[in-house]
Amino acid sequence: MQQIKVLPQRIINQIAAGEVIERPSSVVKELVENAIDAGATEITVKIVDGGKNFISVADNGSGMNKDSLGLCIMSHATSKLSSENLFDIHTFGFRGEALPSIASVSRLSITTSDNEKSEAWQLRMEGQANLGTAPASRSRGTTIEVLDLFFATPARLKFLKSESYETERCRAIFNDLALANCGVSFRFIDSENEKAHYEKTEKLAKRIDDIFGESFSKNIFEIKGMRDNLSLHGYIGVPTFNKSASNQQYFFVNNRLVKDKMFVSALKSAYAGLIPHGRYPVAILHLDMPHADVDVNVHPAKTEVRFRDVERIRSFIVSELKRAIESYGSSRSTTDMMDRFYSSISNPLKPIPTGIISSNSPVPELRTTATALKKPKDENFERQTPKIADVFAFPSQKSPIFEAIKKEWPEENTRIEPKPFELETAPETVNEKATENETISLGNALFQVNNTYIIAESDNGIIIVDQHAAAERIMLEELKNNLKLNSQSLLIPENFTLTEAEIELLKNYNDLLLKLGVYLEYFDKNSVNVSAVPALLETSDTEPLINDIIDELSIFGDTYTLDEKIHSILSTISCHSSLRAGKKLSSQEMNYLLRKMELTTNIAQCCHGRPSYIILTFEDLNNFFERS
Secondary structure, eight states: OOHHHHHHHHHHHHHHHHHOSSHHHHHHHHHHHHHHHHHEEEEEEEEEGGSSEEEEEEEEEEOOOOHHHHTSSTTOSSSOOOOSSSOOOOOOOOOOOHHHHHHHHHHEEEEEESSSSSSSEEEEEEEEEEEEEEEEEOOOOOOOOESTTTTTTTTGGGOOOHHHHHHHHHHHHHHHHHOOOSSSEEEETTTTTTEEEEOOOOOOHHHHHHOOOOHHHTTTTEEEETTTTTEEEEEEEESSSEESSTTEEEEETTTTOOHHHHHHHHHHHTTTSSSSSTTTEEEEEEOOGGGGGEEEEETTOOOOOOOHHHHHHHHHHHHHHHHHHHHOOOOOOOHHHHHHHHHHHSTTTTTEEEEEETTTTTOOOOOTTTSOOOOOOSSSSSGGGOHHHHHHHOOTSSSSHHHHHHHHTTTTOOOOOOOOOOOOOOOSSSSSOOOOOOOOOOOOEEEEEEEEEEEOOOEEEEEEEEHHHHHHHHHHHHHHSSOOOOOEEEEEEEEEEHHHHHHHHHTTTHHHHHHOOEEEEEEETTEEEEEETTTSSSSHHHHHHHHHHHHHHOOOOOOOOHHHHHHHHHHHHHHHHHHHHOOOOOHHHHHHHHHHTTTTTTTTBBTTSSEEEEEHHHHHHHHTTTTT
16 A cells, blocks of 8 residues: 655645646736735736746735745745635635745746835745845835746646747736726736736726727627626627627626636626627626625636525626616627628729620619608607517518508608617717617618618618518517417428437427417427417428427526526527518518617617618718718
8 A cells, every 4th residue: 555645845836836827827817916916006017938938027016024025935825814714805816825836836036125215125936946035126016027937847838839829828817907907007018018008097998998999999888787785897799799709708706807607608698689699799797796705715726716696696697788788779889880891892893894784774763862751641650569470470461550551651652751860880989887778760761672681761871671680689579578479270280300309308398388389299209299389470381490499498508597598489489480581572661660670679680699780871981982
C-alpha cells in the first residue's frame, strides 16, 4: 500500500497556479481585481508578447506597508475576508491564492506604498525563491510586474497560443473588468503602444460606447427593474441587432463577471420568437442582490456562482427583459437594416445589359404621389380590429370582413392620408432611460412585388414589408393576448409515422397541446393520428405543423416555464396559419395589414426573428445614389 504524504509547499502552489492561472489573461484578471479591491480609481495594464514575457498592473489604490508586503505572497493570506462567513463576500479576490500562485510560476516583483511620501518597498521572487525586500520609491498604490510567465513550469507554455491570440484574451478580460467598474479609469498598453484608455464615468452607457463603439451603442437600449431585494440594470440589443455567437453577452452579479447558464437561458426565453434560430442577442446585464444569497466560492477562478433561489431570480430576469423589449417598441437596428440593403445588391452601378430595355419595350404606368389621397369615410377605420383569423387567413375575397372593407372603403379609394413619419429605425445614441413604446407609421401601400412584398410610401421614405413575416407576428401577438384556440376536427384524420422518442415527447406534452387545439391519438409506439387542429389554420396539411411542434418541444428544459412553452408553440401555430408569401393582395388588404402592423408589439420581426419590414428614408436613398 502506498503511503499518504503531505505535498511540499512548492507543489501545492503550482497546483493552485494550474487552477487559477491558465494563461496570461488569468494573471491580468487576478491583478486588476486586486487593484479594484484596493480602492484604485486609476489602473494601467501593460503587456509584452501577449503577456508571456511581461505583464504589469499599476494602480493608485491603498497600497501596502512592509509587513503586509511580506505576507501577501503567502498561501491563503488575504485582507479580503472581514469575517469567517464565506457566504457574505463583498470583494473580488478573497482566497489568497493569486499572488503566491503567480509567484510560483514566474519572476515576480511587487512595488507598493501606503502613503503619499513616496516611501515604498519592493519584493522580488523567482519561482519559489524569495529574493528579499528592499526600499523603493513610488507614490501611493501598487505596481506588480510578472516576467517570464510559466518559466518554472515550461510544459504549460506549450498550451499557450499565438501572441495575437493571447493579447486579445488579455484585452477581453481588461474590457470585461472595465464594463463592471465605470468609476475606474483604465489604460491598456501593448508593447509600448496604448490600445485603450477609458476615462472613469458615472454612466455605463459612456463606458459601453468607449469599448464597443457607436455602431453597437446605437442598437441597444436601457433596462432597469427591481423586485424585492433584486435589482437588474444594463443594456440589451434591439432584436434585429443579433450575433452569430454569444460572445457579446456579459453578465455581472454584484459587479462580478460570471458565466452562468441561468442568464443564458433567461436571455433566450426573453428573445424567443424575436431573433432567428442560431443567433444571439447582445446584452450587458448587472444583477445586484444580497451577497448572502449567492455563493461565489464554487470555482477557483470565481467565474461561476450558485444562487440560493435560482428559479425566483430567473423569473425576475425574464419578466424584466420581456417588459423592456416590449416597452421599447419595434425598432430595427440601424446597422442591420442598411447593411442588409447594401450587401444584398450586387454591383448596383453595373450597366444594364444591351437588349434588356429597348425603345420598343413597354413602359409600366406609374401612379404618382400627386394622385389625390382620399380618406376613408370612417376615419377610425384604420383602428378597427376584426377577428384575427378573418383578417390574415384571407380565405376568400367574398368573406364578410372584406365585404365590410369594400363597403366602407371603395376600390377607388385605395390610399389614405399618411400620418407624420414618427418611427426611428434605432436610437441615435445609447439612452439612459428606456424609450416609451414608439408609435410607428408605415405609410400607404403602393403595390405588391412577387405577391410577397408590399411597397409603401410615407412622407419620409419608402417601406418594404414581408407580408408573411408581418402577418405571422400579428397573429402571434393576438394569440398571446387572447389565448383561446378553438379546435377544428379533420374530416379524415391524418396519420403518419414518427420515431418512438418523438411519440414519447408528444405524449409528455399532450395536455399542453390540447389547450392549444391540437388533438392527437396514439396507436402504437411509432404511429400518431391527428384528429383536430386549431380552427384558424388555413391548411389541413398537418404533418409539417406536427414536425415543427416536435422541434420546439425538443428544446424545452426544466427551466422553461409553462408560459414560455405556450409561447413557443403559439409561434409555430402562427407561422402555419398566417398569410403566406405568394398570396395576391388587394390595395385594401395591403393597407389593412399596414394599419395592423402599426398596432402590434415587436412587429419588426416575425416569430422566428426574420425582419418583417425595412424603412429606407430619402436620406438613405440619397446617400446610396450619391446625391448631394
